[in-house]
Amino acid sequence: MAKKKRIRYEEIHAFPNVIFTEIVDADSRKVNRSWSENVFEKEQETVVEIGCGRGEYCIDLARRNPHKNYLGVDIKADRLYIGAKKAMEEGLTNVMFVRIRVEFLPTFLEGHPISEAWITFPDPYNRTINGRKRLTAPRFLDLYRKILNRGASLHLKTDDPTLYEFSLESLNQSGADIRFHTFDLYSTSEDLGDAKAVQTTYEKRYIKEGRLIKYIHFTLPAPSEN
Ligand SMILES: C[S@@+](CC[C@H](N)C(=O)[O-])C[C@H]1O[C@@H](n2cnc3c(N)ncnc32)[C@H](O)[C@@H]1O
Numbered sequence: 001m002a003k004k005k006r007i008r009y010e011e012i013h014a015f016p017n018v019i020f021t022e023i024v025d026a027d028s029r030k031v032n033r034s035w036s037e038n039v040f041e042k043e044q045e046t047v048v049e050i051g052c053g054r055g056e057y058c059i060d061l062a063r064r065n066p067h068k069n070y071l072g073v074d075i076k077a078d079r080l081y082i083g084a085k086k087a088m089e090e091g092l093t094n095v096m097f098v099r100i101r102v103e104f105l106p107t108f109l110e111g112h113p114i115s116e117a118w119i120t121f122p123d124p125y126n127r128t129i130n131g132r133k134r135l136t137a138p139r140f141l142d143l144y145r146k147i148l149n150r151g152a153s154l155h156l157k158t159d160d161p162t163l164y165e166f167s168l169e170s171l172n173q174s175g176a177d178i179r180f181h182t183f184d185l186y187s188t189s190e191d192l193g194d195a196k197a198v199q200t201t202y203e204k205r206y207i208k209e210g211r212l213i214k215y216i217h218f219t220l221p222a223p224s225e226n
Contacts, residue, residue: 008081012099018084019098020077021108029104035112040069041093045115048073048147050102050135051122055083055095057200058118062087062095064194070095071114073102102135106146113149121202124160136167141174145223155195156216157185159206164214171218181216192217 001009012018019039021031040046045068049058052072062070072095074080080097087095100108122135131137136156144154158164164183171178182188185196186207195215203213 005078008078012077012081012084015081015084015088015097017087017096018080019096019100021098021100021104023101023104029107031100031104031108033108035109039096042069044069044094046071046112047116047118048105048114049118049120051120052083052097053079053121054201055080055087055097057120057198057203058095059083059087059090059092060198061118061194062092063090064198066094068094068115072097073100073105075099075101102140103143106143109147114147114152115149116152117144117148117154119154119156120200121158121206122156122163124158124163126160126162131166131170134163134166134170136163136170138170138174141170141176141220142223145220148220150222151219153179154218154220156214156218157195157200157203158214159203159211161214164216167216171216175221176218177220179217179219181214181218183212183214185213185215187212 013020019033021033024030024032047068048071050073052058052074055072058070058072072083077099080099084097119135125131125133156167168181180190206213
């Protein structure tokens, strides 16, 4: 591990706004920490950002929506470090970060449903054969159904046309209700609130490069009982 990464990795353990998990049992997807009450200063609905990277997006959302709590999720501690530090410096109390693999979220969050989810610029994994690793593959959609309130909104933002098409197909297969989708977010005249008003680190870079940003707003059917 490079020196800077290692220092961040060590320092982040002491951050009060980061929950740092380690895998306890990979088969049962258990980690050493679970969600507890009173993590946030105020008890209010919690929104999650999946693969938040440097956390810029959920920090902006937290500033805009003080009546909601935001949980930024990513596996890379050195990226979370940047967002967590910024949130602390600004004194934001409605944003927290958790270092965890998305796959382990249902056991981590058990009993603490989430009201909304953002999946922002997930890795497109265009070289994988069947897209299993993509964060909008059916197995991940099943996982989101377990952690979200019934009828909760999910939002996908991506610059990748293959991932966009794959996601629409995967959502249709999973019985999702696609409320709105566009191949070019910033050319649509729809009022899309935070989706248009807030940009992630990657999004700003892609826009500068002239890439079109794709967006899907959807809900998922409730998980089956068995
Ligand atoms: C391309 S980056 C986008 C970061 C941020 N959303 C943005 O738009 O600036 C994708 C992020 O997803 C995270 N990620 C990918 N797969 C993950 C998984 N299974 N669990 C947790 N994080 C994951 C990566 O660590 C990375 O930070």
